[in-house]
Amino acid sequence: MSDRPSTPLLDTVRVPADIRGFNRDQLRQLADELRAETVSAVSVTGGHLGAGLGVVELSVAIHHVFDTPRDRLIWDVGHQCYPHKILTGRRERIRTLRQKDGLSGFTKRDESEYDPFGAAHSSTSISAGLGMAVASRLKGEEERRVIAVIGDGAMSAGMAYEAMNNAGAMPDRLIVILNDNDMSIAPPTGAMSAYLSRLISSRSYRSLRDIAKQMARVFPKPLEQAARRAEEFARGLVTGGTLFEELGFYYVGPIDGHNLDHLLPVLLNVRDADQDGPVLIHIVTQKGKGYPPAEKAADKYHGVAKFDVVTGAQVKPAAGAPSYTNVYADALIAEAEHDPRVLAVTAAMPTGTGLDRFGRRFPDRVFDVGIAEQHAVTFAAGLAAEGMKPFATIYSTFLQRAYDQVVHDVAIQRLPVRFAIDRAGLVGADGATHMGSFDLTYLCCLPDFVVMAPADEAELMHMVATAAQIDDRPSAVRYPRGEGLGVPLPARGTPLEIGRGRILREGTKVAILALGSRVADALKAGEELTARGYSTTVADARFAKPIDADLVRRLASEHEVLITIEENAIGGFASQVTQLLCDGALIERGLKLRPMMLPDLFIDHASPRDQVEMAGLGVQAIVAKALEALGHNDVDVVLTTNSRA
Numbered sequence: 181m182s183d184r185p186s187t188p189l190l191d192t193v194r195v196p197a198d199i200r201g202f203n204r205d206q207l208r209q210l211a212d213e214l215r216a217e218t219v220s221a222v223s224v225t226g227g228h229l230g231a232g233l234g235v236v237e238l239s240v241a242i243h244h245v246f247d248t249p250r251d252r253l254i255w256d257v258g259h260q261c262y263p264h265k266i267l268t269g270r271r272e273r274i275r276t277l278r279q280k281d282g283l284s285g286f287t288k289r290d291e292s293e294y295d296p297f298g299a300a301h302s303s304t305s306i307s308a309g310l311g312m313a314v315a316s317r318l319k320g321e322e323e324r325r326v327i328a329v330i331g332d333g334a335m336s337a338g339m340a341y342e343a344m345n346n347a348g349a350m351p352d353r354l355i356v357i358l359n360d361n362d363m364s365i366a367p368p369t370g371a372m373s374a375y376l377s378r379l380i381s382s383r384s385y386r387s388l389r390d391i392a393k394q395m396a397r398v399f400p401k402p403l404e405q406a407a408r409r410a411e412e413f414a415r416g417l418v419t420g421g422t423l424f425e426e427l428g429f430y431y432v433g434p435i436d437g438h439n440l441d442h443l444l445p446v447l448l449n450v451r452d453a454d455q456d457g458p459v460l461i462h463i464v465t466q467k468g469k470g471y472p473p474a475e476k477a478a479d480k481y482h483g484v485a486k487f488d489v490v491t492g493a494q495v496k497p498a499a500g501a502p503s504y505t506n507v508y509a510d511a512l513i514a515e516a517e518h519d520p521r522v523l524a525v526t527a528a529m530p531t532g533t534g535l536d537r538f539g540r541r542f543p544d545r546v547f548d549v550g551i552a553e554q555h556a557v558t559f560a561a562g563l564a565a566e567g568m569k570p571f572a573t574i575y576s577t578f579l580q581r582a583y584d585q586v587v588h589d590v591a592i593q594r595l596p597v598r599f600a601i602d603r604a605g606l607v608g609a610d611g612a613t614h615m616g617s618f619d620l621t622y623l624c625c626l627p628d629f630v631v632m633a634p635a636d637e638a639e640l641m642h643m644v645a646t647a648a649q650i651d652d653r654p655s656a657v658r659y660p661r662g663e664g665l666g667v668p669l670p671a672r673g674t675p676l677e678i679g680r681g682r683i684l685r686e687g688t689k690v691a692i693l694a695l696g697s698r699v700a701d702a703l704k705a706g707e708e709l710t711a712r713g714y715s716t717t718v719a720d721a722r723f724a725k726p727i728d729a730d731l732v733r734r735l736a737s738e739h740e741v742l743i744t745i746e747e748n749a750i751g752g753f754a755s756q757v758t759q760l761l762c763d764g765a766l767i768e769r770g771l772k773l774r775p776m777m778l779p780d781l782f783i784d785h786a787s788p789r790d791q792v793e794m795a796g797l798g799v800q801a802i803v804a805k806a807l808e809a810l811g812h813n814d815v816d817v818v819l820t821t822n823s824r825a
């Protein structure tokens with residue numbers, strides 16, 4: 181039995197086809213129930229709330245008007261899709277959101293036919309939608325609509341403009357709904373955001389009559405009675421070209437995205453018009469709409485922990501060690517106090533990266549460039565070319581988008597951009613799309629890059645100080661999501677010798693050379709192995725590139741088994757180590773080398789602890805790996821020490 185609250189209309193909805201015959205009053209009631217159900221579900225799972233609350237009416241309206249899943253509906257980013265999931269056959273599982281084996285927090289193709297395109301990184305919807313529209317035309321399909329819903333924040337990214345530039349010159353019918361809530365995760369920045377605000381304030385909301393007039397002008401075949409009547413008034417009405425019209429879109433709006441009386445006729449008209457070319461419907465909504473604690477919060481409850489529905493109070497984690505993010509911010513502040521050239525760049529993630537903290541201390545030295553990772557990197561390259569010390573502070577997963585900029589604009593020119601890569605490794609509930617699995621691979625292959633990973637938060641401070649001093653080439657420090665280990669912190673980091681690791685525990689038979697977030701578990705595994713009679717050395721590599729060649733050679737020549745371990749996919753740290761050992765022929769001399777890394781699969785949402793186990797990188801897995809190398813096959817490792825993953 182489900183513990184979901186009973187809701188009279190929502191209970192009758194299993195799939196969107198069930199609401200196609202609803203009248204407006206029923207749709208309004210459905211929207212109210214859907215909002216309450218969304219709040220109730222997220223209160224027990226945590227997750228992205230504010231964005232979904234802002235598109236409740238839109239979700240109802242789209243599924244009422246369009247023939248989903250035959251018509252394709254793409255949610256940009258996908259973090260606003262919980263109401264959509266509830267309406268599309270996933271209500272029974274909605275309280276499993278973001279948990280192991282539960283529903284994803286984003287749209288996902290293999291989860292439902294109502295999710296025709298997966299997302300989680302922003303600003304992909306117009307491109308994907310255009311591809312689908314063109315495919316539909318080429319296949320000769322009849323009347324398949326494609327709808328892309330994109331937020332004002334996502335509209336700040338280059339990909340959205342690349343897609344509009346393409347779509348505006350194509351004959352294909354693509355319906356883009358710009359969901360403008362004047363929010364990104366933080367308040368939006370940039371000239372486009374200011375333009376949208378001006379567009380809204382210069383036109384205010386369209387009245388129904390205004391909308392009808394505008395539609396009559398835009399679409400030659402207005403189907404609604406209201407629109408037909410309004411057509412008479414519409415002749416000669418010139419609304420002035422918006423940027424979108426200049427790009428070849430039919431622009432409709434701005435309209436109140438919470439008002440079904442306005443949304444429904446507009447969507448119906450757009451659905452039935454036989455107009456060629458793309459349409460952009462500009463709707464204005466409120467992030468967090470209808471749930472007072474979210475409406476009042478500065479972040480509109482973008483992402484929340486579990487919370488009390490009545491008060492909105494979120495469950496606070498027990499006070500623990502400071503997060504890597506905050507330690508990074510403090511370390512950067514400490515560097516910036518000593519050097520006015522230290523600057524920080526974020527791509528729309530000021531809170532997630534800790535740069536809001538830095539910005540409170542140095543408001544003129546932090547740059548939020550919007551959801552624009554590619555630009556962020558090349559902007560930082562420009563700063564570095566002029567002698568500044570930019571810290572491009574970007575989540576590992578989002579830096580993927582800017583890879584050519586990292587290679588072409590930074591690395592080839594040896595520009596000393598400092599990459600502070602947050603959320604490196606396993607990230608938990610956001611799942612496969614947000615894993616920081618690849619940064620070591622994609623950075624360590626670049627000539628001359630310095631790549632560091634701290635074993636704890638004090639090490640992070642030292643690595644930030646090291647990066648601040650590296651003036652002749654690019655460098656990166658990658659660190660995990662969440663809390664540090666609670667070690668004492670200096671007021672300011674001390675620069676490290678580049679390419680030098682450190683021994684943390686001396687042994688004779690097994691050596692574990694660990695990087696970054698895996699060092700702590702490596703130490704526990706070393707303790708366990710030693711307790712079992714296999715004297716174990718544990719070393720912290722500190723640098724994934726350049727690796728400490730002396731240390732690696734020493735570990736390889738003095739031990740029977742050498743394990744490397746990192747929270748990254750193949751091609752990262754281990755690849756550097758094996759290359760060195762192959763060159764030195766140490767492997768041929770009988771070394772049992774066992775590289776441990778993330779497995780060759782995309783790891784879905786689960787708790788970080790579960791993910792470490794799923795990845796086979798926990799304490800038990802390390803111990804088992806060593807025992808297997810020593811010839812003990814099929815060992816079922818039960819830890820004898822206090823070591824836990």
Ligand SMILES: Cc1ncc(C[n+]2csc(CCOP(=O)(O)OP(=O)(O)O)c2C)c(N)n1
Pocket residue numbers: 231234257259260300301302330331332333334335361363364365467527528529551553578581
């Ligand atoms: C490429 C990329 N960079 C950063 C993010 C992090 N991110 C997720 S949602 C979001 C804000 C999106 O704002 P908007 O599109 O307006 O949606 P809203 O939350 O306001 O509904 C950001 C920056 C991301 N998902 N993808």
Ligand SMILES: CC(=O)[C@@H](O)[C@H](O)COP(=O)(O)O
Pocket residue numbers: 228257259300365483532603607610661
């Ligand atoms: C949707 C999105 O991309 C962000 O909201 C992301 O989920 C934030 O992740 P953190 O919680 O790790 O900051």
Ligand SMILES: [Mg+2]
Pocket residue numbers: 331332333334359360361362363364
């Ligand atoms: Mg927004």
